[in-house]
Amino acid sequence: MKKLILAAALLAPFALADNAEIIGNVESKCSITTDTQGVYGNPLASKLSTLPADGGVLPILRYDIITAGSYKAVIGYPTAFASSPDLSDIVTWTGSAVVGEVSDALMSAFETNKVEYNNITEFPLSVAGTAWFNVASSANYGYLTAFPAGQYVATVTAECVAI
Amino acid sequence: MRLLFLLVLLSGYASSHSLTPTYPSLDLSYVPGVYKADLELFNARKDISYYEVSVFDADWNAITASILPEKILRVPYSTSKKITVYIPAALKGKAVYICTKSKTLYTPVTQVTVILSKICSKIK
Numbered sequence: 443m444k445k446l447i448l449a450a451a452l453l454a455p456f457a458l459a460d461n462a463e464i465i466g467n468v469e470s471k472c473s474i475t476t477d478t479q480g481v482y483g484n485p486l487a488s489k490l491s492t493l494p495a496d497g498g499v500l501p502i503l504r505y506d507i508i509t510a511g512s513y514k515a516v517i518g519y520p521t522a523f524a525s526s527p528d529l530s531d532i533v534t535w536t537g538s539a540v541v542g543e544v545s546d547a548l549m550s551a552f553e554t555n556k557v558e559y560n561n562i563t564e565f566p567l568s569v570a571g572t573a574w575f576n577v578a579s580s581a582n583y584g585y586l587t588a589f590p591a592g593q594y595v596a597t598v599t600a601e602c603v604a605i
Numbered sequence: 606m607r608l609l610f611l612l613v614l615l616s617g618y619a620s621s622h623s624l625t626p627t628y629p630s631l632d633l634s635y636v637p638g639v640y641k642a643d644l645e646l647f648n649a650r651k652d653i654s655y656y657e658v659s660v661f662d663a664d665w666n667a668i669t670a671s672i673l674p675e676k677i678l679r680v681p682y683s684t685s686k687k688i689t690v691y692i693p694a695a696l697k698g699k700a701v702y703i704c705t706k707s708k709t710l711y712t713p714v715t716q717v718t719v720i721l722s723k724i725c726s727k728i729k
Contacts (some may be wrong), residue, residue: 457620471623471624471625471626471627472623472624472627472724473621473622473623474621474622474623474722474724475621475622475649476621476650476652476720476722479717479718479719480717480718480720481716481717481718482716482717482718483716484716490716491664492718501718501720503720504621506621506623509627512625512627516705517649520718524709524719544711577718579718581718593716594716594717595716595717595718595719596718596719597709597718597719597720597721598716598719598721599720599721599723600717600720600722600723601722601723601724601725602723602724602725602728603702603724603725603727604627604628604702604725604727605727
């Protein structure tokens with residue numbers, strides 16, 4: 443009996459030894475990350491703007507692209523408030539979306555090949571890596587009419603569409 | 606490159622949304638005449654807990670589809686949710702995009718922009 447226990451004890455380490463495998467899959471995907479939520483500055487009583495020069499903060503979106511050429515980024519600046527006090531005059535909206543920081547110099551092609559229509563900018567995500575997009579938004583109320591006091595919220599759309 | 610890496614690490618508000626696979630396939634389901642596609646949504650946006658799933662044709666017209674577990678999903682922060690989209694055989698050739706869109710419930714501060722993220726996979 444003692445010999446059997448001894449043999450088992452000696453063989454136990456060999457029985458426990460094994461290779462631990464770490465398995466991972468990398469698959470084509472697009473991730474949209476909201477790096478910075480934009481804030482409107484109020485440089486004039488009649489103007490709200492996310493431009494830093496106007497006291498605002500630009501919304502910054504990060505796109506992580508695993509496979510080149512599988513997606514396009516479709517970014518839209520706001521054309522209406524999602525919530526605001528009652529507004530009796532017309533609000534004029536302007537804005538833009540531009541490529542900011544990039545992880546690969548070849549991503550300058552995103553800016554070169556972008557397509558703009560209405561409030562939308564489309565960027566072909568033709569290079570894998572990470573790209574940051576800066577979105578500017580500005581709202582002017584009436585003809586130099588002061589915005590009523592209250593909460594103003596507008597929506598920036600960030601889409602990643604498989605092509 | 607180091608600067609970019611630092612930016613990623615230091616971006617305190619960073620939060621993301623992703624959908625896989627990029628090109629899901631439509632396979633026959635256990636219901637005759639109904640096809641299904643399986644996808645997975647990952648929510649790393651702290652500010653978002655709900656996502657809406659929709660199906661569109663090539664011209665971005667909405668297509669009738671049944672979605673499990675629900676059309677509007679609760680996906681807590683840092684979790685993933687498996688989605689199954691059921692499409693009638695008659696619409697199999699028309700359905701092109703399966704999209705997930707973030708739903709904003711509230712905004713805690715004034716004068717902000719809210720970011721709506723939408724990711725669309727394309728049916729093979």
